[in-house]
Amino acid sequence: MSYYANKKVLVTGGASFIGSHLVDKLVDAGASVTVVDDLSSGKKENLALSMKQISFIEGDIRMQSVANKTTKGKDIVFHLANVHGGRGFIETNPGELVQNFMIDGNVFYYCHKNTVERICYTSSACAYPTSLQSADPKKQVRYLSEEMANPFKEGAALADGEYGWAKLMGEMALKAYNKQFGVKGVSCRLFTVYGxxxxxxxxxxxxxxxxxxxxxxxxxxxxxxxxxNFTFVDDIVDGLLLSAERVTDCRAVNLGTDExxxxxxxxxxxxxxxxxxxxxxxxxxxxxxxxHIRAASIENQKKWLGWSPRTSFxxxxxxxxxxxxxxxxxxxxxxxxxxxxxxx
CATH class of the missing domain: 3.90.25.10 (UDP-galactose 4-epimerase, domain 1)
Known part of the structure; x- marks a missing residue:
């Protein structure tokens, strides 16, 4: 039986590109799924395959009342809700991007308050120091491994703009809940998802x-x-599902291909x-x-998850x-x- 069978699962941002694919697979796995999305970028039509089998709540997770209501009674929360876009958007909307601090804070606080069993936080390769991804061959790192982004390690905190800093701080916040309160979870650093x-x-x-x-x-x-290293969305969803099941100490894990x-x-x-x-x-x-360069080290995802992406570019x-x-x-x-x- 699937790990997710009969689990009560919340997907924040579940009408989004990645979120909707995740919802479809959770439904197929037998989970009882609730989606919360304010539809600012997500679309109901993305959930066409699953809408009749889920509970959909249109709401803004920046509102504490929404975060509290939607996390109650849940076993697992996949937290994908965030202000995000392509490179054009993240370069031109810094004030909107920093609202992710509020979004993540609300979700983690109410997950803890409402005793959610596990949290899977979607972070980003943007959390990695830009200095390691430069055009200078003396500075660049070909494959980024998880320990290279760390707010408490000298030289490991120079995230990619406001979006990258929000993601790195989200990881730090989730880990802090683990340190003090024993909250179980994982941060998944996604690498250039498409599909x-x-x-x-x-x-x-x-x-x-x-x-x-x-x-x-x-x-x-x-x-x-x-x-x-462009990573197909179906592979990313498989990685998210395995991460939430197998990693509980709120560490970060790369989800990406080495192609x-x-x-x-x-x-x-x-x-x-x-x-x-x-x-x-x-x-x-x-x-x-x-x-200039961005590619995931896949060594830990193979070790911790027993998995790597299967879809060629x-x-x-x-x-x-x-x-x-x-x-x-x-x-x-x-x-x-x-x-x-x-x-x-």
Whole structure:
């Protein structure tokens, strides 16, 4: 029997891209699922497969009353609710991003007060020091391992902007509840997730959108030489489920693949699979491009979870393109594509 069978589970931000996939798998595993989402970026249609089998609450977790109400009587809380977007959004909305301190504080406080058995907190690779992800080969670290981001370790706390600091502080807060009160949980550092139900503010969907629009020259933000390890959403969800089951001391664990792809190569892969070959790729250095390199060390996820992602980049892109092509209105996309790149 599944670990999650008959468990009372809350997913905050459960109508989001990642959250909705997690909800679907929890329902399949036999859990009793409640979703709370304010629908500021999540969509009810993301939950179409599971809506009749879950309890859905439209509410803002920044409100203490909502955090208190939704965590009562729960065995496990998967905490995904946060103010987030693609690189364009996080570079231009710092005041909104720091509201994540409030969101995480509310969730952890009321999980503890209401004796939730376990908390799975979705952190981010943005928690890692940007100094380790620079273009300087003398400073950069090829694969980031969990101990390299630590607010109490000299040289290990230089997170990626306000969003990264909020995530690192969220990890610290969860660990503090473990230290003082014995709260059980885990922080999962997610690495460049992509897949169906994501929007154009993130690189892969933006690349697919550009290919569908037959953009020429085909625009890429930054130099195109940035490295990422794009991780398919189904793999990330499997990692979240295993993390919540197997890690209880509130440590951080990477969830990512060790398959490294340059941004320019990701764009070319998308174009190849869509069946579109632009005459030229252009590189807009005025746009946010993020850190130069970012890839997960997968050693601890294999050791602690007995798991690693299974979906290759090529296969994941094919699945994502298949979903996007069935759901996008190309004329509407053409009308507001540039605006979508900076939205949540």
């Amino acid at each position: 169906p139900r994501e929007n154009e503010s993130h690189a892969i969907i933006a690349f697919i959108g550009r290919a569908m629009l037959r953009q020429d020259p085909y625009e890429i933000w930054g130099t195109g030489q940035q490295d990422r 490294i792809t340059k941004i320019i190569d990701a764009a070319k892969t998308v174009c190849r699979i869509v069946g579109y070959q632009p005459s030229k790729f252009s590189f807009d250095l005025s746009k946010p491009e993020g850190v 090529d296969d994941g892109i094919r699945k994502t393109i298949d979903w996007y092509s069935k759901n996008v209105d190309v004329q509407a996309l053409r009308a507001n594509f540039e605006k979508r790149l900076f939205e949540r």
